[in-house]
Amino acid sequence: MSDATPQTRAVEVSDASMVFNPGTPGEVAALDHVDLTVEPGDFVSLIGPSGCGKSTLLRVIANLLEPTDGSVLVNGKSAHQARIDQDYGMAFQQSGLFEWRTVTKNIELPLELKGWDKKRRQERVREMLDLVKLPDRGEHMPWELSGGQQQRIAIARALAAHPPLLLMDEPFGALDEMTREHMQSELLQICAATGTTVVFVTHSIPEAVYLSDRVVVMSAGPGRITEIVSVDLGRDRDEDTREDDTFYKKITEVREALRGSEMSAEARGIEDR
């Protein structure tokens, strides 16, 4: 699936800084000397108050932003080369489906841009629709689907080219609580089936704990990583995991890490559910 050897790290951010509007009164240190390593197959969440730079960090990994300082390796290559090679897929809070394209055409888009022929694209689309459990929605238009279904299609699109890495920016942030929990379980199943590495930005502590092997806690002004909480809940997580004592303990641990690092008012931006 990926060219990477087992030693190659999925993501390696070294001493990355990101300053917006440098030299002006509006100068913001969104990232301040950040180091982050993600091993292949890892599920890593970035959590922190608004302005802590978690979305910036994700975009730096995606090479949508060029860091002011430091280096970023993705899949053993420069972030730029990784983007050119489509080594990662991306999903956002807005599903970002193209409303003038059918579901099938939406999933096909990254493959079109890679120059795949029609037959190969159609086979892959079928595979992806099965993966996200919407096998008969191919000819629908995006607006005919529910919010949760739209996000599933967005995930199918992000994974269509079989990238080794999936970057997600609050993908379930706009969904209701029930759909959200359901989607979290689905995502874990998809990642288990495909072996995809995930970097996941979220506002929700339980979401971060439920999904992740490691929760990266960040603080604002300037954006820094203050603590990394390992979540040893095993790989086979299901709805019962949400009742698990370890689950609650880890939620408390992440919450305290957030409070410890961020006594300021901005910590109130965190959802405590």
Place this chain on the structure above:
Amino acid sequence: MRLRHLARSLWPPALFGVAFLVLWEAVVAIFSIAPFTLPAPSAIWTAFVDRFDQVADETWVTGFNAFVGLLLGVVFGVLASLITVRFIQVEALLTPLAVAVNAIPIVVIVPILNNMLFGTTSQVPRRLMVMLIVFFVVFVNVSKGLRQVSATHLELMRSYAASPTEIMRKVRVPNATGYLFTALKIAAPLAVITAFVAEYFGGVQSGLATGVRNSLNGSKDVTWAYVIGASALGLTFYLISSGLERLQRGRHPAD
């Protein structure tokens, strides 16, 4: 179902129209208003039927000028917006450009074109004037559609390492299609009005406005016969363009 709905929404304006014509006829008869001031609807209708061939000829001339100008304006408007949006990324540059195009007193150009470039026997200046007006409407709207694409779509395309040309073809152009048809709906009736106004500024002795102008000295029922032609023409352009817009929008939900 739809037909009944249509009938229900049509009868109030139809009733109003009929009442208005009856009142008009009555006022002309009661106050004995002279035909060269205000002819009665019945007189206008007679004049229209008597001179139907002539009115139809002039309507065709004006309509064809409007159509050619509309077509050219749409083609050049779309091309210009594609080029500017592709190569001028900054809105700050585009807006003054659009305003500058709009600020040209287009109406005064026609006599200049007539006298200097094409001579008084050509329909070309009239078509050029229609083209300029349509160009502006299309250029502004389509540029907006090409530019106002969702930030998520753009980030997604960048994550696929898509080239600016691919972003144009797969995101900007589809996004602007709706804007183009909206522009067409605005521009089509405007094209008829502009063609009509252009005829007023001299040139060839043909077209609806020429008919109106030449009949102003005599009985006004002939003048009004040409007005019927002009109304029919404007309505036709509007119905076709708004029909096209509805057809295009049909594939999308109401936003």
